[in-house]
Amino acid sequence: MEGFMSAELEQLLGQYAWHGQPRIIPGLSGMNNTTIFLEDEQERSIIRIYNNHADQQKLMFEHQMLQALQKQTLTIATPVPVINRMGSAVSKLQNGKLAARYRYIEGERPSVANAKQLNSLAEATAKLSIALSQVELSEVPAYSPYYQLAHNYLPLDEPTMLHLLGHEEIAQLEEQLLLIQQERGQLEELEHQLSKLPHQWIHGDINCSNALAVQDNVIAILDFEFVTRDLRAMELAVLLSELIKPNIDEVTAKLLSMQKAYVSIVALTDSELALLPELIKLRSVDVVMHFIERFMQGIDPIGIVVAMIKNAAYTITFVNEQMK
DSSP states (O other), X not given: OGGGSSHHHHHHXXXXXXXXXXXXXXXXXXXXXXXXXXEOSSOEEEEEEEOSOOOHHHHHHHHHHHHHHHTSOOSSBOOOEEOOTTSOSOEEOTTSOXXXXXXXXXXXXXXXXXXXXXXXXXXXXXXXXXXXXXXXOOSOOSSOOTTOHHHHSOOOOHHHHHHHHTSHHXXXXXXXXXXXXXXXXXXXXXXXXXXXXXXXXXOOOOSGGGEEEETTEEEEEOOOTTOEEEETTHHHHHHHHTTOOTTSTTHHHHHHHHHHHHHTTSOOOHHHHHTHHHHHHHHHHHHHHHHHHHHHTTSSOHHHHHHHHHHHHHHHHHHHHHOO
């Protein structure tokens, strides 16, 4: 963060109106973007600096969706962009990166250890799904559906595998990487079947780090960067996939409870529920491919892609053994 405590950050903050001098306050940031928490004499805000892309159209589309949600009857809070001095919700740093300022929402990230918060997160996700199903936007989304793996990512072919395995840390994970490669191939073969399931707008990245809770109740869903038209059931699959990790206790019971809470609000079809295990694996394969490409582009250090390979292999194994 200290790298942004510079003339470049001052230039970014200068693009907005403040009540006195804004001060940076402690706050958590995500893996894909940099989040800076600020306060002035009257209010708190956050600034998000986007590290995934510098595509202004993508960010403007995200903001269009947020504006559309403000018109829906939704009890869950969503981000509200703040207009800069130039009359735009999108700002640009001197290095070309995009940024946006949002109103601060009070709350803490829900915990995977708190079953009540997890059930509330599932209910909040379902309520958001209903609101998104009613949004009408004619714009083409920036991201393709999850199930279009072959379109979304370069193949895990022999040259790519050899390049990855050429790194000692990744070479130790050859078995896990081969499992991911095999699973990706099987999921690509399911593309036609998956494409027949109900579609709608989805958030596409709901997890504890993209939500806020007050006590046991989730009160906000954040980070709509990856919003797109996709399978309706993918929203639940993404949510459940984030719970399948070796350090989380009572995973099976929590998964079942969250699924029950979600479908009590959004009634998924038998076909959607039958394919939910495959969709959970699809989310894991998508995430690891996302970070493999970031690693190969020099964006992330090797430690991150190693962790993602381990996570994906663990999720695939868990689903194959526990959810079939």
